[in-house]
Each structure stands twice: as C-alpha cells, then as structure tokens.
Amino acid sequence: LSGVTLKGFDIDAPRWDQSTFMGRLKHFFNITDCRTVLLPDSRLDEAKALVESCRAGSVPPGTTVEQLHYAKKLYDSAFHPDTGDRMNLIGRMSFQVPGGMAITGFMLQFYRTVPAVVFWQWVNQSFNALVNYTNRNAASPITPKQIGVAYVTATSTALATAVGLNLYTKKAPPLVARWVPFAAVAAANCVNIPMMRQQEILNGIAVTDEDGNKLGHSRKAAVKGITQVVISRVTMAAPGMIILPIIMQRLEKYRFMQVSLMLFCIQEARNGTEKR
Numbered sequence: 001l002s003g004v005t006l007k008g009f010d011i012d013a014p015r016w017d018q019s020t021f022m023g024r025l026k027h028f029f030n031i032t033d034c035r036t037v038l039l040p041d042s043r044l045d046e047a048k049a050l051v052e053s054c055r056a057g058s059v060p061p062g063t064t065v066e067q068l069h070y071a072k073k074l075y076d077s078a079f080h081p082d083t084g085d086r087m088n089l090i091g092r093m094s095f096q097v098p099g100g101m102a103i104t105g106f107m108l109q110f111y112r113t114v115p116a117v118v119f120w121q122w123v124n125q126s127f128n129a130l131v132n133y134t135n136r137n138a139a140s141p142i143t144p145k146q147i148g149v150a151y152v153t154a155t156s157t158a159l160a161t162a163v164g165l166n167l168y169t170k171k172a173p174p175l176v177a178r179w180v181p182f183a184a185v186a187a188a189n190c191v192n193i194p195m196m197r198q199q200e201i202l203n204g205i206a207v208t209d210e211d212g213n214k215l216g217h218s219r220k221a222a223v224k225g226i227t228q229v230v231i232s233r234v235t236m237a238a239p240g241m242i243i244l245p246i247i248m249q250r251l252e253k254y255r256f257m258q259v260s261l262m263l264f265c266i267q268e269a270r271n272g273t274e275k276r
Helices: 021-031 034-038 041-055 065-078 093-109 114-134 144-168 174-178 180-196 198-203 219-251 260-275
Strands: 205-208 214-218
Touching: 021 065, 034 065, 034 093, 041 065, 065 093, 093 114, 093 180, 093 219, 114 144, 114 180, 144 180, 144 198, 174 180, 174 219, 180 198, 180 219, 198 219, 205 219, 214 219
Parallel strands: none
Antiparallel strands: 205 214
16 A cells, blocks of 8 residues: 555545445454554554644655554554543453453353352453443543442442352252353443443433534434443353353363363453454
C-alpha cells in the first residue's frame, strides 16, 4: 500500500465493509489483537499523534497508508473512542483474550470448594467491572456511588448463584457441577452491564442521522443496545464454559490426563480459542 496516494484518505472510515459479517469480524480481530498490550505507552502515544495529524490533514512526509492503518489500530485498541484518553491496560479490549482466558480457566478448574468458587468469581466480576467501566459511554457519565453499587450487586449475584448451585449440586453428577461457573457468569452479566450503564437506560443515548447530525436521545435504543451486549457476553462465554466441561469429563478418564497441570493447560488453550 506504500504506493497509494494519501490524498482524500479518511482515517476514521472503516477499513473493512461493516455491513458484512466478514468485515465486522476483521475489524474485531484488528482491535482485539493482544499483541498490542505489549507495546509501551510511548509507542501508543506516537500512534495517537499520527492519527490526530491525519485528521488535521497534516500527514508527515513519507507516511504510507499501511502505517496509518496500523496507527489507527493501536489508537482504537488503547484509547477511549469518546474522550481520547489512554485506557488502563486491563480494561482494554486487546487484553480480553489473555485476561479472560486465564480467569475462565481458573473458574473451570477450581470449582469444587466454596472458598475457591468465591475467590475466582470475585476476581472475574472485578475484572468485568473494570472492563465495563473502562469502556463506558463517556456521554452518559456514571457516579462513583453508582459504580460501587453496580460492582457490589454483580459480585453478590455471581457469588450467590455460584455458591448456591455449588451446594445444590453436591449430589448431582460431576458434569453438572462443572457448569456452575457458567451459570454464575451469566447471572452476573445480566446485572453488571445494565447497572454499569444505567445512565443510558434512564436518560437514553444520542441518536444521529446518516450525516452525523444529532436528532435527540432514545431510551429504547439504549435498552436494545444493552440487551444485545448482555446476550452477546453470555453467548460468547457459552462454548468454552458449557462444551469444554463435557470434553474434559470424557478425557479425564484416560491415564495421560490425570496430571492436574495438564488439565489446566488444555483448558486454558481451549478457552483462549473460544474467547478469540
């Protein structure tokens, strides 16, 4: 792409057609590339400066389209789309694969005792709360009190669901107990996300026309969007937390699968694939 002219280049225009599934999939993989979390802040700041220069119509001599696309990738992966501020590393979408993979693996591995269930559900909900706060809609600010209530409510829901089901399934088949973490995650998502974005539900979100002109605020659009987020979060967690336990249940019968570390590593690899 180095030979392509930069005249009329719009850095904010989607690189891939967002009206198609493959276009949206490529965009998702692009901004969630976990390799970007390894880059220093100085490199991210350079990318932000290049993006802002391009928006201002002043691209440094010798800059190629490919360099601009990569700078936009880094910018989207690390900076908030509304405020332009650099987000904390754990809350970035590019950290979701390694972060979510590790936590999910621990929840699936350590589900037999109440203390283990409590600890890893608390870790998971703390992680989710940080992610939701980091990627919040800046146009609908939320107070520290509201953040605290959302965090406590979601964590309590997850713990109550996990501990309650854990005790209830003591006499149930082992496979049923392995599904308890998923039930807890699903229940918590139904509480955490709406609570963290309650201002959007109460006040609505900005609605614009195709030219970007603001038409007003819509509570219906907010409810629809947040509902879709909840459903997608639960759906994304389902393959790794429902299908994987079935696979592990069968594999553990074999001698070569008796080592605990081996079980954990395989779970981690599988969960990483599902999260990606």
